[in-house]
Amino acid sequence: MKTLVIISHPEMMESGSQQYLLSSIPEGKDITIHHLESVYPDFKLDVEMEQALLKEHERIIFQFPFYWYSAPALLKKWQDEVLTDGFAYGKRGKALTGKEFGLVMSIGVKEEEYQPGGREGFSIDELTKPFQAMALKTGMVFLKTLPIFQFSYLTEEQKMNLLIRYQQYLTREKEDSLKAREKWFIQELKSTDTSKLNDGDQFVLNQAIEFIEENRDTIDELKIVLDQME
């Protein structure tokens, strides 16, 4: 699966969260990072190039700071100019149908403020309806949003956690089951460069892989038995 991360951020170099996320992009995976403000500082978009990019990828991510409950202006311009009738919607506009679409949003305010009575008054679910509607119109499958609340207040452990969730968001197949998560972890563990680990740690790692795989086998066997009993 190829993933296109369309980033819109007017000051990306100064953004701690964006830099952190960028630095964690796994190499060698099918991930394209596309920062609009770098490519189009004058706000003049190359629509053909953008449409070609979209066609090449199966998962499309909008990654941006949540400005006034939406995306920065250049991403809005991108939507208005790239997602044309006949390409993204309308009778012959099927270019995006079946692709996956998700939002990675950095948010400066605490999560609990996004509800009635909170300072922001509305939930993230409510505020992202325009993007949900866009996915619907273009025939894309809307993924669960990955909101990043107050990145600068996160502990190191929370940041590590975020990093794993982010990497999974970009690369893990959609099926959000235990099986899909297991599969992702095994892949990651197996591709870990163990040459720098000491023998003890290498052993632990291999044991972990075996343990997860054995668990899966046991679960699968139990399911077969259950199916036969019905």
Added chain:
Amino acid sequence: MKTLVIISHPEMMESGSQQYLLSSIPEGKDITIHHLESVYPDFKLDVEMEQALLKEHERIIFQFPFYWYSAPALLKKWQDEVLTDGFAYGKRGKALTGKEFGLVMSIGVKEEEYQPGGREGFSIDELTKPFQAMALKTGMVFLKTLPIFQFSYLTEEQKMNLLIRYQQYLTREKEDSLKAREKWFIQELKSTDTSKLNDGDQFVLNQAIEFIEENRDTIDELKIVLDQME
């Protein structure tokens, strides 16, 4: 009451609905029309000027075509750059508090499609939550939205109706009571140039004004009686 109409439309000269609305703006009223794409063709905003404009008006209207369930990009840029911390929100950001805020949106799709099961899937209420949240954050009173569905399909009568609703939207005091509507109609009738009417029509007009005013007096008297009876 002074009203600021901030229009964002990349192709306003070609827009039938925008031209129709513009042509109907009553003269001599305290209405400022401000078309962003005309003033800022290069997308470079004069933030100080924009903030000064906002301060001078009590009612702020965003008027735009509903592109991808939101405003065109330049209006988003305006939000991101003009509505700063310390001006529009935050501890000393009270410049907009108490003002009224409304949306006039031209929409290319039928009203009935904006619901679950419809082609657009979400209601206008849902899709405008980001603007409602903006009003909340800046302390502005959110007015009922004036959506204009499929302008080009409207009959002449529907267009006239729209015109009245639009003029009221820009100029009528908020109190959405019979009294407020009466007041607005009397004002409009009284300011009508009757010199071109024949005597019979002039008479009818004056009778209409008297009739509405008398009705109001009767209602007010009845209310006083009722209050005394309690």
